[in-house]
Amino acid sequence: MLAGIALLCLSACDQAQPVSYQIPKEQRADTIPTMAAVTTPETSAPSKMNVLPGMQQAANAAGEVDFITPEGWQKIAASGIRKATLKVTADTGSAEITILTFPGDVGGRLANINRWRGQVGLEAATAEDLPAYTIDYNISGHRGLYVRLEGETQSILGALLPFHGSTWFVKMLGDTATVLANEASMKQFLDSIVLEDHAH
């Protein structure tokens, strides 16, 4: 029996080896890995995502954003790396509107739009296709890009704004009917955005 235990010990130590394996095709998703709650009785379960340290610092370094909440939209508290979160619900479904910012260009215009396309079930596009669903759009006095992606069940209306070395993302993602019905409100929302601007 002791020999058996000794063998087990050895086998357990033998874990650190490189290995290769195959997995089904994966999309690069937009979610951050979340931590489980500490399951001891004293603490209560967290219902917010935990943001990994580097992200929060980057978000905090960016400036503030001001906007006017359109009618029928509900403002939810901004948390972590999100500068703002809003929600709109209707009989046709619901949609969530978020404002985020990152340093740099986060891969470039095409990469970001394709990432959004993936989120609504559309295939990746090429640079030539872009004008079909994007248009230049002024946000906070700077030139950005308005993006309109109509998927089967979900759609995105959003905007990308390069802004003094970082990129701001405004995105409404939700059930297609609700999103498209709120397009006018989305444009109103974009128009009302004012970003903290130290450069001018």
Added chain:
Amino acid sequence: MKALLQFFASLRLTVVLLALSMVLIFFGTLAQVETGIWKTQKDYFESVLAIWAYPEAWIAYDQLYWLRIPMPGGYLLGGMLLINLLAAHITRFKFSAKKAGIFLIHIGLILLLISELLTDLLSEESQMSVDEGASSHYSQEYRDNELVLIDRMHADFDTVHSIPIALLKPGKTVAVPESPLTIRTVSYYPNAQIGRSQEGAAPVESPANQGVAVKMNVVVTPTAVTYAENQINTATAYVEVLSPEGSLGIWLVSNVIDDRFPPQMVTLGEQSWEIVLRLKRHYYPFAVELVDFSHEKYPGTEIPFNYSSEVMVRHSDTTKNQKALIYMNHPLRYEGLTFYQASFANDDRTSIFQVVRNPGWILPYVSVLLMGVGMLVQFGMHFFKFLKKRATA
């Protein structure tokens, strides 16, 4: 020889070992305040020797900072207790009906100690996070990281080449299996602050010439490892990727650089791999789909009284598909794994499961059964004897 056996079988030894166990557990519990449950378990209970240090938070720290109390660790005490019990049975206990109860209790105890040892060695815990309406076919470790190179060239599947973080020692090289690449670790930090370069901080000079570090001007400030329950250590490394033709570049990888950043690609001719450092993943031949997550609270409060997840497990072998409801105190046992409802996130739209693989999970139950029967027999006999004595008195 006989004297040795007598020594190991003595009741005095039992009492001494038990007393030392109490001391170990007491100081181990105090140590958890400083280093958290996971690390203390390794230091005190999965070791042969433990050393308790006088905590900074206590009074007279300035006078007593040097105080160290060494004590036998969990494995040593457990092992000795096992030997003591076996020796006692060999030398002293003759099997008789009267002692049957004690025999059963002791056997149950032996089995329990063994099962705990097996759990320490063999059990794997990870977490799986699934969004409502989506599915997941992997779970993720809590602390252990891996460096992966993902080959997405094939149309039907991805190939993952995984290197355990323990092999990333500065200056050492590791061959990436089934690929022409080799990884040479420039530096590795178990925990760090990642951010854009700012004055004031004293970051490490970046040797990277590819990827996020260069494009987004990201720098690394190493920090101390944290053992707090809810915090992840930001494992970070600078790695150089070598090919038969020479160096392909040096990348900064970190478990904080994830899908939110553009992929860091390593290219060699026609082939390319995405290089990522992330919490170690276990992929399974099945996917768990979260059909519905419900979170019931006590009326008028935020206090949860039940979380439950309705899941559909789809296996590549469709005969093994299964529908299940996972909720508190009611796990799903499937394919040698057990899925527990651990937590939730994203405003009730993501359910988080604790996934446990423990081949010896049934052992504690068997030992408990043995001990329970043994106790009933033993104390039952004592009690009836006591009653008979009082009746005749």
Added chain:
Amino acid sequence: MKKFAFTLILIIAALIVASGFKPATNTSDFDVASFSELPVQVGGRIKPLDSVARNTLLVLAARQKVVTPEGVTLSPIEWFMDLTMRPEVADTYRVFKIEFPDDLGIAGLAQKGQRHYAFNDLLPHFDEILRLYKEINPEPKKRSPYEQQIADLNDGLTLYHRVMHSLHPVGTPERLDRLVDEYQSYISSIAPGLVALRQQQAGEDYDAELLSRFIQFGDDYLKLSKTAYLRVVPPIAPVDPLDDWKNIGLELLDVMRGDDLSPYVTSYASLTMAYRLDQADMFNKTVEELRQRFIGEFPNDIDRVHFERVFNQAQPFYLSMQLYLLIFLTVCISWLRWSAPLAKAAFWVLLLAFTVHTLGLVARMYIQERYGVFVTNLYSSAVFVGWGAVLLGVILEKFYKNGVGAAMASLVGFCTLIIAHHLSMSGDTLEMMRAVLDSNFWLATHVTVITFGYSAMFFAGALALIFTVLGLFSKHFSKESAKSIVSMVYGITCFATLFSLVGTILGGIWADQSWGRFWGWDPKENGALMIVIMGAIVLHARWGGIVKERGLMALAICGSIVTVWSWFGTNLLGVGLHAYGFTSSGFWWTIGFAASQIFFICLLYLPWRYWRSAFGKDKNRREC
């Protein structure tokens, strides 16, 4: 004389019990009793206003009575009525307990010799209190006593404010006098208000004054919906017990959607107005109306709500506490004189106290609708530890008939009930349980068994204490008496070890079912394991002849120390937070208890020549 002693003790006991059931004196014409039974939903369960009043007062003032500036003593519900319906008067009552007012560092706040302060006393210092509150450590386990005082004061003020505005909107006395009118004018302003709002948004002409009044109502009630603490408005029948009730603000806001204003809101408004105008008839009539409506809509719950109020008033654990004290004194006297009748009286009163104690626990089960679950939180664990010890004491007394069992049982019962009383200061002791703990089966089995193990360990320790005291100081303590205590301690320790082992194992199984790990080396688990090991040490040491009487007693007393560590010590630790709970008041009591037990062990090991008892002298002779 003997008979007299016996009957006297029984009469005192009967009087104590009766005191719990006498109806509250009500000098006013207001039907306070019925008002106190009106149900509200707080913290996830439906309870009578009486419970809310008592719990709130306990949290603020650490006691269940209020003394007005005029010297009148108010019961909790009477204070509650003033707080909610005559706030301007309630603000003068001293209800905020500040243990060390000078330490707060707020100039002008502390009054000499005063530990209770009124809202008006604190009002001028609000800014300062808020500023200090923002600076304290957000982690409760790491706060210094000073920071804890600030936190308690701030939280107390918030609670006070929220409870005050639970029956009606925030406002001046004048507004409170006209509540019903206000609601009516609000309702009638909704339709034209919405019209005006639409007109304004469409850019047309609109009635600005009407709109601004409407918006003001809306804002006001929105603020109210966030402040009001009690949920007084049940959903429309048929009602699901898991439905959220609404607080006053939410209900008023919902009227905007076209719902009718719930009659509960208007009833509470007219209650307020009637109370303020001293119109007892009007008040009583409205209370009766409310009561009837509740009975109609909640036929299953109304009995439980009534029962809870009776339970609150009877305070069975307080009664038991007094009875235990009586028993302890009686047994002590019985060892000096009139031993037979007093011992008999003590035993009967012990049975009585045990019955009252049991009824209290069963009542809690009924109110929480968790049958078979004795322990749900730290408070109830304290109550149950006492109960377990008393049960063992009753059994021992039946066998040994020497008063020792009764005395020590009542000592443990008394002490644990005092501990429970202190633990009840944080609010509702019938609170809801978090999801992972919420399994009646495991609560009834694992928690009960482990807590019973605690009872037994403490009882064994108490028996060892009396052995020490009698052995050192009582001439009559003979070898036979010593032998009987030794066998008592041994038997109880067997029992304690058995229960602690079974309880710990049940805990492991529960953990395996909950998160896949039979044993997680959690501080609480470690504490329980330490108790099992301690019990094993005592038993193995005895079986091996390693200890005799003194050693056994010393080990039993160690068992008490280990149990207190497991029960309370582990709660003080903030694992992974560098928080040892040094600043918690529980810390000093735990240390004090441990020190007292160590003191007794030292007494135990005084050389035999200092032992005045027959037992001690015999030992001295043998060993010289």
